[in-house]
Each structure stands twice: as structure tokens, then as C-alpha cells.
Amino acid sequence: MEDVSLTIRRLSPQEFALNAGPLVDIYISAMGYDPAIRDGRVYSWQREIIRPGFTALIAEDASGVLAVAYGFIGTPDSWWDRQLRLALQKRGGATEVEQEILRSYFEVAEIHVLPRMQGHGLGRELLKQLLWNAPGKWALLSTPEVPGESNRAFSLYRSMGFTDLVRHHQYPGDERPFAILKTQLPLS
Numbered sequence: 001m002e003d004v005s006l007t008i009r010r011l012s013p014q015e016f017a018l019n020a021g022p023l024v025d026i027y028i029s030a031m032g033y034d035p036a037i038r039d040g041r042v043y044s045w046q047r048e049i050i051r052p053g054f055t056a057l058i059a060e061d062a063s064g065v066l067a068v069a070y071g072f073i074g075t076p077d078s079w080w081d082r083q084l085r086l087a088l089q090k091r092g093g094a095t096e097v098e099q100e101i102l103r104s105y106f107e108v109a110e111i112h113v114l115p116r117m118q119g120h121g122l123g124r125e126l127l128k129q130l131l132w133n134a135p136g137k138w139a140l141l142s143t144p145e146v147p148g149e150s151n152r153a154f155s156l157y158r159s160m161g162f163t164d165l166v167r168h169h170q171y172p173g174d175e176r177p178f179a180i181l182k183t184q185l186p187l188s
């Protein structure tokens with residue numbers, strides 16, 4: 001009989017950095033990216049452990065790590081924050097509410113579940129625990145656009161109260177457009 005026990009575990013920043021390779025493998029698998037990006041992503045993920053409020057979680061069972069999520073306080077010196085501000089500027093500038101969001105948000109940098117484990121609630125549990133007591137008034141994340149929002153990621157984010165901040169943003173180096181979503185903290 002297969003062991004179905006599953007645990008969600010917080011990783012220290014050091015533990016996250018040491019295990020960045022296998023965690024990036026989950027990201028590559030879940031996002032359908034070319035494995036050639038692996039080394040660059042590992043390096044990038046390892047550097048992010050110094051971000052203020054860095055928090056990382058994994059879901060694992062006897063077979064190993066099945067999912068990963070991490071995030072940190074959004075700050076103007078990060079690549080993603082600069083992309084967010086650029087997207088708002090292209091749209092005509094940030095509204096007063098959006099300016100308030102930019103001053104106090106937790107960036108859900110990554111949340112990925114192995115494709116064979118998607119649809120079992122791992123993403124929901126990771127997101128709930130990642131955002132529990134997260135520093136900031138808002139949580140922001142981005143996800144690839146799909147026609148009619150017809151995938152598990154959009155379904156999860158919408159069910160957890162995420163709404164549109166920016167749609168169809170083009171990140172450098174990715175051909176797909178992305179939605180940037182927001183929700184107020186704490187989660188309801």
C-alpha cells in the first residue's frame with residue numbers, strides 16, 4: 001500500500017537555498033519550462049533568501065517533495081516590483097488604491113505543485129499557510145493567462161479571493177502573457 005501521509009513544512013532560508021535545485025525542478029515541471037533555464041533559476045532562487053520576510057514551504061510525502069511555495073515582502077528594489085510598476089505605468093499609472101498596495105504587499109514569488117499531484121488541495125494548503133500572518137496588507141502573485149481562466153491555478157486564486165490588478169502583462173523572457181492578481185490580507 002502506498003504511503004499517503006503528507007506534510008507541509010517550513011524551510012529555513014538556508015535549507016531552501018541548499019535544496020533550490022530540486023525545488024526549481026518542480027517549478028520547471030509545473031510551468032512547462034525548458035530545463036535549460038534550471039541553473040539560472042536556481043541561482044535566482046538562492047539569492048532571494050535575503051529578501052525581507054522571506055518564507056518558504058514545501059509539501060512532501062515518503063516519495064519526496066511534491067510542491068513548493070515561497071514569498072517575501074515586496075520592495076521597489078526587486079525585479080518583480082519593477083515589472084509591476086512598469087505594467088501599471090503602461091496602463092496609465094497607479095491609482096491611489098494601487099499606490100497603497102505597492103506600499104504594503106507580500107509577494108507570492110512562486111507556488112508550484114508537481115503535475116501528477118495537482119488537484120488534490122496542495123496548492124490551496126501551501127497558499128493558506130504561506131499567507132497566514134504574512135507581513136503586508138495585500139498579497140500579490142502572477143500567473144500565466146489562459147483562455148477563460150480555465151485552469152487549476154486561476155480556479156484556486158479566484159476561490160481564495162484574488163482579483164485582477166493587471167492583465168496580459170508580458171515579462172521579459174517569457175512569450176506568454178501573465179495576470180497579476182491581488183487579495184487583501186489576512187485571507188478571509
